[in-house]
Amino acid sequence: MAKEWFLLRKYILQRLVISVVTLWLIVTVCFFLLRLLPGNPFASTTLMTQETLDRMMAYYGLDQPLWKQYLTYMGNLLKGDFGYSLKYAGRSVNYVIASTFPVSAQLGLQALAFGIPTGLLLGILAAKLRGRAADAGINVFVIICTAVPTFIIAALLQYFLALKLELFPVAQWKSFAYTILPTICLSLGTVSGYARSMRTLMLEVDRQDFLKTAKAKGLGPARIVVFHQIRNAIIPMITNLGTEIAGMLMGSYVIEKIFSIPGMGAYFVDSINGLDYTMVMGLVIFQAVIVIGANFVVDLLYGVIDPRIRVR
């Protein structure tokens, strides 16, 4: 037991070191790549004279040598300061993240909380009812969810459920009622993905010898499905969970735009389009931390779910 704890601590430490190095690489590459892009953060459809532009560049220190800008940025970063947006004067990147991340995270978590169980359930049902009408129905549903773009489904849901039936508000983010339609829309990809994978994995597990053993031991069908079939089928699906959680937490540009949700998604797109260096950097670093963290947690979860994968 003591040896296991020692190995676990060593594993965590190794992962932390790798994570820090990865993060530094991401920051550095991203910093220099951004500066290589043509244009500048102050170019907009409003005409600005070259003299004014030069003054703006100097005011924000963008006329300094690149290495100097990099050192300044890294110095601020070590203090946890992402700086202020170059596009939206007065908005600190830290504040933008602090105010928009909870919204995107809530939406993402709701979508996962709804999407994963629903997807798993549909996958299990389709596998257990293989070849029947229900299986075909679930397959059609999954194909629709995969093939039809989210913005079309969102528009249809808005039209029928909000505008015609008045069950939900059309858009905005004020109370739980406002979150339902975007949650459903955002979760459809998860539902279809998990349903498809779970069905396949359940069918694969169904052919394994240990299930025959379980049946021979006289276990009930429900117990076999829950404790043997599902548990074994679910392990491969955990692999992508970290990336998926991170992706969902960081917001969806399309869903947030359609439902007028004050999340992070729009900032990603707008800041890249507008070459808002500080905003892009802050968001990328934050996302990298989330992705690295989520994958780390998932790796630890492996050991909990499957004893064969524990650190030795």
Place this chain on the structure above:
Amino acid sequence: MTSKKRWLTCAVAAMMTLSFAACGTYTDSTTVSDEPESSASETAGSEETPDASSAEGEEETASGGDSFTIVATQPNTLNMIQSQSNLDNYCFYLTQEMLFRPYDGVYSPEVVDTWEVDETGTVYTYHLKETNWSDGTPITADDFAYYFLAQLDPAMGSANATTLITTYGFVNAEAYYNGECDVSEVGIKALDDYTLQLTLEEPKADFDGTNITCYPLDADFVAEQGEALGGTPENYMCSGPYVLADWTYGSSLTYEKNDQWLLADEQFLVETVTMLEATDANTSVSMFESGEVDAVLSVDDDYLSILPEENLQYFVFNALKAVQLNTLGQGDAEKIALLSNENFRFALSYALNREAIVAAVTPTDTPVNRYLFAPMTGNSPETLFEDDYAVESVPLAGDAEQAKAYLQAALDELGYASVDELPALSYLTFENEAYRLMAETLVDQWNQVLGLGNITIDLKPIPDAIQSMMSYQYDIYYTSLGTGAVPSGFFNMWITGGSANDVAANGSNIFSNEEFDALVDEAQRTMDREDRMALYAQAEQIMIDESPLIPISTSGNYAAVASYVDGFMYNSNDNAIELNYLTVNK
């Protein structure tokens, strides 16, 4: 089997429960318009008992309604020094006092009590009323002076100094901006707490002493906020009709009526104004149809036919969309000759059927064949320049035969046997759907009418495209330019060395005409309005004949406004959503 069925039944039940747990009748109390009980009953109550209301006599105050919700694009920043966007001004207009407040293009005194100008026409002295910030502290003349001085201060990172210098020409403003003199030497001074004096280098005919956008700005507050200035409601001081109560990035701004405001009993009577972020076009219209919002500032072209005509209001912007030819030809002698050739430019212009193009590509725009159009006023504030002064220009529907004749003349002059010999030209534009579609349409028309197959479209992201334009790396560029509220605003960009003309500020003008420069200069010093406008009209005709700027359209916009809303106003000359006399009778 029975057990299996029971398990399946449980699974289906669980899924159904998950799916519909949150559903039910939508009864959220925070929604604006899905609460007919409260708002309707309040309205009904006030309407049913007019006698009772009036019985309260003098104590009754006018009411514009409880709330007004509009979908409009959010400001970029509320930092009044660094702001460059009209969108920011929507907020400033609602939340700040003004020396003179414009409404539908006409300025009226607000904080200014009386004012006088000296006999030289250069010294304007304003005597101010006593008024307060929303926290009750007094606003002084220093605060109004600082609004301008901060924008001229080279240490404050404002991009507006050049415009201020050009528009008003305050004494030593340029020297101060260049770090060549002290702030005390600038012709913007607070003589005492309630007297502001503005001194100009020379009389500016287009400035009548009232048409000036000036808000108060507290220097101590600015210093205290540092980089955070204007980022959140806490980092922003209000003094105007409304107080900014909440700003949720990407979602909404909430304004609460400021009862401390000077004219609180007369204007801006609606208690709460909410501006929701303009998001998806379909969502905006759906919210309007469902009654969640009272207005949508800008309705997408595709949805105009869905909404009832009586709910649509058209506003024209003071913005010109035009094709710009790079007469510097990127240093290529052949291109310089071609793009500077008057007949070739006329050929391109006459080949375009602006009416058809605008109807097909940007239906909310208005096709134009000149530079000074509505809402630019003319010989009086009540008349339009375009009505007072006609110009000789290309027909809006174009003229294909004339275009071919111009092209042939150009080919003859330049020594080309056919269009196939013309050098390849690149049409630089933004990489988005609207600009791409316009580019494809224009290039197609030039190809169909003139047989020009030498023009290729160069799509670039906005920052990249603008950088290319500013370094003259284009042959043809589709530009959008604000035309300003007075002719000098636009023409000053096109005089030799003007900001749109010599974008690199290195003497590389794409248009230079001494007569035009002299006319613009003379007009700006001609105090008689009609004489001044006549000079501007001559300058405009020269630009039409000589400049490499081919006008296509002026931006327009349809707003959707609910039938129970009265007095909704937008004016692009004022850069403001003007809710001064708005009433909501839900």
